[in-house]
Amino acid sequence: MKTYFLLSLLALLAIPASAARMAMPADTPKSYEAECASCHMAYPPGLLTQKNWQNIMSGLDKHFGTDASLDAKTESEITQWLLKNAATKQKYAAFAPENRITKTAWFIRKHDEVRAEVWKRAGVKSPANCAACHTDAAKGIFNEDNIRIPAK
Ligand code: HEC
Numbered sequence: 001m002k003t004y005f006l007l008s009l010l011a012l013l014a015i016p017a018s019a020a021r022m023a024m025p026a027d028t029p030k031s032y033e034a035e036c037a038s039c040h041m042a043y044p045p046g047l048l049t050q051k052n053w054q055n056i057m058s059g060l061d062k063h064f065g066t067d068a069s070l071d072a073k074t075e076s077e078i079t080q081w082l083l084k085n086a087a088t089k090q091k092y093a094a095f096a097p098e099n100r101i102t103k104t105a106w107f108i109r110k111h112d113e114v115r116a117e118v119w120k121r122a123g124v125k126s127p128a129n130c131a132a133c134h135t136d137a138a139k140g141i142f143n144e145d146n147i148r149i150p151a152k
Protein backbone atom coordinates (compact mmCIF):
# COMPACT_ATOMS: atom_id res chain seq x y z
CA MET A 1 0.00 0.00 0.00
CA LYS A 2 2.76 2.36 0.95
CA THR A 3 4.69 1.51 -2.22
CA TYR A 4 1.55 2.00 -4.28
CA PHE A 5 1.02 5.42 -2.75
CA LEU A 6 4.60 6.41 -3.44
CA LEU A 7 4.37 5.21 -7.03
CA SER A 8 1.17 7.14 -7.72
CA LEU A 9 2.74 10.20 -6.18
CA LEU A 10 5.74 9.80 -8.46
CA ALA A 11 3.45 9.35 -11.46
CA LEU A 12 1.57 12.52 -10.57
CA LEU A 13 4.80 14.44 -10.27
CA ALA A 14 6.20 13.03 -13.51
CA ILE A 15 3.33 14.12 -15.77
CA PRO A 16 3.51 17.88 -15.17
CA ALA A 17 7.30 17.75 -15.33
CA SER A 18 7.42 16.38 -18.88
CA ALA A 19 4.40 18.32 -20.10
CA ALA A 20 5.81 21.56 -18.72
CA ARG A 21 8.59 21.66 -21.30
CA MET A 22 6.13 22.56 -24.02
CA ALA A 23 3.72 24.46 -21.83
CA MET A 24 3.13 28.18 -22.15
CA PRO A 25 5.65 29.99 -19.92
CA ALA A 26 4.29 31.79 -16.86
CA ASP A 27 5.54 35.12 -18.22
CA THR A 28 3.46 34.96 -21.44
CA PRO A 29 2.58 38.59 -22.29
CA LYS A 30 -1.08 39.45 -22.88
CA SER A 31 -0.07 40.78 -26.28
CA TYR A 32 0.96 37.29 -27.40
CA GLU A 33 -2.50 35.88 -26.68
CA ALA A 34 -4.15 38.94 -28.20
CA GLU A 35 -2.05 39.23 -31.38
CA CYS A 36 -0.81 35.72 -32.09
CA ALA A 37 -3.81 33.60 -31.17
CA SER A 38 -6.60 35.14 -33.22
CA CYS A 39 -6.02 33.21 -36.46
CA HIS A 40 -4.55 30.07 -34.85
CA MET A 41 -3.63 28.90 -31.37
CA ALA A 42 -0.83 30.56 -29.41
CA TYR A 43 2.04 28.24 -30.31
CA PRO A 44 4.35 27.47 -27.36
CA PRO A 45 7.62 29.38 -27.95
CA GLY A 46 9.64 26.28 -26.98
CA LEU A 47 8.63 24.53 -30.22
CA LEU A 48 10.78 26.74 -32.51
CA THR A 49 14.34 28.04 -32.45
CA GLN A 50 15.37 31.65 -31.87
CA LYS A 51 16.28 32.01 -35.56
CA ASN A 52 12.83 30.76 -36.61
CA TRP A 53 11.04 33.20 -34.29
CA GLN A 54 13.29 36.00 -35.51
CA ASN A 55 12.36 35.20 -39.11
CA ILE A 56 8.65 35.08 -38.25
CA MET A 57 8.66 38.33 -36.30
CA SER A 58 10.64 40.22 -38.95
CA GLY A 59 8.27 39.14 -41.73
CA LEU A 60 4.83 39.66 -40.17
CA ASP A 61 3.61 41.71 -43.15
CA LYS A 62 3.99 38.56 -45.26
CA HIS A 63 2.97 35.93 -42.71
CA PHE A 64 2.06 32.63 -44.40
CA GLY A 65 0.03 34.44 -47.02
CA THR A 66 -1.53 36.96 -44.66
CA ASP A 67 -0.67 40.30 -43.04
CA ALA A 68 -0.07 39.98 -39.29
CA SER A 69 1.83 43.25 -38.80
CA LEU A 70 2.03 44.86 -35.38
CA ASP A 71 3.04 48.25 -34.01
CA ALA A 72 6.74 48.47 -33.20
CA LYS A 73 6.29 48.34 -29.42
CA THR A 74 4.12 45.20 -29.41
CA GLU A 75 6.33 43.53 -32.00
CA SER A 76 9.40 44.15 -29.87
CA GLU A 77 7.72 42.93 -26.66
CA ILE A 78 6.58 39.68 -28.29
CA THR A 79 9.91 39.14 -30.08
CA GLN A 80 11.94 39.48 -26.90
CA TRP A 81 9.69 37.08 -25.04
CA LEU A 82 9.76 34.51 -27.89
CA LEU A 83 13.56 34.64 -28.08
CA LYS A 84 13.87 34.24 -24.33
CA ASN A 85 11.64 31.15 -24.36
CA ALA A 86 12.67 29.61 -27.69
CA ALA A 87 13.64 25.95 -28.06
CA THR A 88 16.69 24.86 -26.14
CA LYS A 89 15.88 21.21 -25.66
CA GLN A 90 17.90 19.23 -28.23
CA LYS A 91 14.85 17.60 -29.73
CA TYR A 92 13.24 20.88 -30.79
CA ALA A 93 16.40 22.92 -31.30
CA ALA A 94 16.94 22.17 -35.01
CA PHE A 95 16.06 24.99 -37.44
CA ALA A 96 12.51 24.47 -38.76
CA PRO A 97 12.11 24.57 -42.57
CA GLU A 98 9.80 27.44 -43.67
CA ASN A 99 9.70 28.51 -39.99
CA ARG A 100 7.01 25.91 -39.46
CA ILE A 101 6.72 23.62 -36.43
CA THR A 102 4.83 21.32 -38.79
CA LYS A 103 7.89 20.96 -41.07
CA THR A 104 10.33 19.89 -38.38
CA ALA A 105 11.73 16.37 -38.39
CA TRP A 106 10.32 15.66 -34.91
CA PHE A 107 6.82 16.79 -35.90
CA ILE A 108 6.82 14.59 -39.02
CA ARG A 109 8.13 11.61 -37.04
CA LYS A 110 5.62 12.01 -34.20
CA HIS A 111 2.78 12.20 -36.72
CA ASP A 112 3.81 9.48 -39.14
CA GLU A 113 0.77 7.42 -38.15
CA VAL A 114 -1.65 10.17 -39.17
CA ARG A 115 -2.85 9.37 -42.68
CA ALA A 116 -2.78 12.08 -45.39
CA GLU A 117 -6.57 12.03 -45.60
CA VAL A 118 -6.91 12.84 -41.89
CA TRP A 119 -5.02 16.16 -42.21
CA LYS A 120 -7.54 17.28 -44.83
CA ARG A 121 -10.71 16.54 -42.83
CA ALA A 122 -12.95 19.58 -42.29
CA GLY A 123 -12.46 19.26 -38.54
CA VAL A 124 -8.68 19.40 -38.93
CA LYS A 125 -7.97 21.54 -42.03
CA SER A 126 -4.23 21.84 -41.45
CA PRO A 127 -1.42 20.20 -39.46
CA ALA A 128 -0.89 23.66 -37.92
CA ASN A 129 -4.32 23.38 -36.30
CA CYS A 130 -2.92 21.51 -33.29
CA ALA A 131 -6.02 21.99 -31.15
CA ALA A 132 -8.18 20.05 -33.62
CA CYS A 133 -6.66 16.83 -32.23
CA HIS A 134 -4.73 17.82 -29.10
CA THR A 135 -7.58 18.78 -26.80
CA ASP A 136 -5.32 20.69 -24.38
CA ALA A 137 -2.98 22.22 -26.97
CA ALA A 138 -3.75 25.73 -25.72
CA LYS A 139 -2.13 24.75 -22.43
CA GLY A 140 0.86 23.29 -24.26
CA ILE A 141 -0.16 19.72 -23.45
CA PHE A 142 0.42 17.29 -26.34
CA ASN A 143 0.63 13.88 -24.70
CA GLU A 144 -1.11 10.79 -26.03
CA ASP A 145 -3.92 10.81 -23.46
CA ASN A 146 -5.15 14.19 -24.61
CA ILE A 147 -5.72 13.42 -28.30
CA ARG A 148 -9.06 13.11 -30.06
CA ILE A 149 -8.98 13.02 -33.85
CA PRO A 150 -12.08 14.51 -35.53
CA ALA A 151 -14.02 11.79 -37.38
CA LYS A 152 -14.66 14.12 -40.32
C1 HEC B 1 -4.12 37.37 -39.63
C2 HEC B 1 -4.00 36.00 -39.15
C3 HEC B 1 -2.71 35.64 -38.38
C4 HEC B 1 -2.16 36.29 -37.31
C5 HEC B 1 -2.65 37.55 -36.61
C6 HEC B 1 -0.99 35.50 -36.92
N1 HEC B 1 -0.87 34.40 -37.74
FE1 HEC B 1 0.55 32.95 -37.59
N2 HEC B 1 -0.26 32.00 -39.20
C7 HEC B 1 -1.35 32.45 -39.93
C8 HEC B 1 -1.64 31.50 -41.00
C9 HEC B 1 -2.77 31.62 -42.02
C10 HEC B 1 -0.68 30.47 -40.88
C11 HEC B 1 -0.58 29.20 -41.73
C12 HEC B 1 -1.50 28.18 -41.08
C13 HEC B 1 -1.60 26.86 -41.80
O1 HEC B 1 -0.70 26.48 -42.54
O2 HEC B 1 -2.60 26.15 -41.57
C14 HEC B 1 0.16 30.82 -39.74
C15 HEC B 1 1.21 30.04 -39.28
C16 HEC B 1 2.03 30.34 -38.20
C17 HEC B 1 3.12 29.51 -37.75
C18 HEC B 1 3.56 28.18 -38.36
C19 HEC B 1 2.65 27.03 -37.99
C20 HEC B 1 3.18 25.72 -38.51
O3 HEC B 1 2.81 25.31 -39.64
O4 HEC B 1 3.98 25.09 -37.81
C21 HEC B 1 3.68 30.15 -36.67
C22 HEC B 1 4.84 29.66 -35.85
C23 HEC B 1 2.94 31.39 -36.48
N3 HEC B 1 1.93 31.45 -37.41
C24 HEC B 1 3.22 32.32 -35.49
C25 HEC B 1 2.52 33.52 -35.33
C26 HEC B 1 2.90 34.56 -34.41
C27 HEC B 1 4.11 34.54 -33.50
C28 HEC B 1 1.95 35.55 -34.51
C29 HEC B 1 1.89 36.86 -33.76
C30 HEC B 1 2.98 37.77 -33.94
C31 HEC B 1 1.00 35.12 -35.53
N4 HEC B 1 1.38 33.90 -36.01
C32 HEC B 1 -0.13 35.85 -35.91
C33 HEC B 1 -2.10 33.57 -39.66
C34 HEC B 1 -1.90 34.47 -38.66
Ligand code: HEC
Pocket residue numbers: 047101102110111114118119124126127128129130131132133134142143144147149
Ligand atom coordinates in the same frame (compact mmCIF):
# COMPACT_ATOMS: atom_id res chain seq x y z
C1 HEC C 1 -4.79 15.25 -37.07
C2 HEC C 1 -4.60 15.39 -35.65
C3 HEC C 1 -3.36 16.10 -35.14
C4 HEC C 1 -2.96 17.41 -35.36
C5 HEC C 1 -3.67 18.48 -36.15
C6 HEC C 1 -1.71 17.59 -34.60
N1 HEC C 1 -1.38 16.41 -33.98
FE1 HEC C 1 0.20 16.12 -32.75
N2 HEC C 1 -0.25 14.14 -32.58
C7 HEC C 1 -1.35 13.52 -33.19
C8 HEC C 1 -1.23 12.09 -33.01
C9 HEC C 1 -2.23 11.02 -33.51
C10 HEC C 1 -0.02 11.86 -32.31
C11 HEC C 1 0.60 10.53 -31.94
C12 HEC C 1 0.27 10.11 -30.56
C13 HEC C 1 0.91 8.78 -30.27
O1 HEC C 1 2.12 8.67 -30.44
O2 HEC C 1 0.19 7.90 -29.87
C14 HEC C 1 0.56 13.19 -32.05
C15 HEC C 1 1.73 13.41 -31.33
C16 HEC C 1 2.24 14.65 -31.02
C17 HEC C 1 3.36 14.89 -30.13
C18 HEC C 1 4.11 13.81 -29.37
C19 HEC C 1 3.38 13.50 -28.09
C20 HEC C 1 4.08 12.46 -27.25
O3 HEC C 1 3.64 12.26 -26.11
O4 HEC C 1 5.07 11.87 -27.72
C21 HEC C 1 3.57 16.23 -30.07
C22 HEC C 1 4.62 16.99 -29.26
C23 HEC C 1 2.59 16.85 -30.95
N3 HEC C 1 1.79 15.85 -31.50
C24 HEC C 1 2.50 18.20 -31.19
C25 HEC C 1 1.64 18.76 -32.13
C26 HEC C 1 1.65 20.18 -32.49
C27 HEC C 1 2.56 21.22 -31.88
C28 HEC C 1 0.67 20.35 -33.43
C29 HEC C 1 0.31 21.59 -34.18
C30 HEC C 1 1.42 22.41 -34.75
C31 HEC C 1 0.06 19.03 -33.66
N4 HEC C 1 0.67 18.11 -32.86
C32 HEC C 1 -0.99 18.77 -34.55
C33 HEC C 1 -2.37 14.16 -33.85
C34 HEC C 1 -2.35 15.49 -34.29
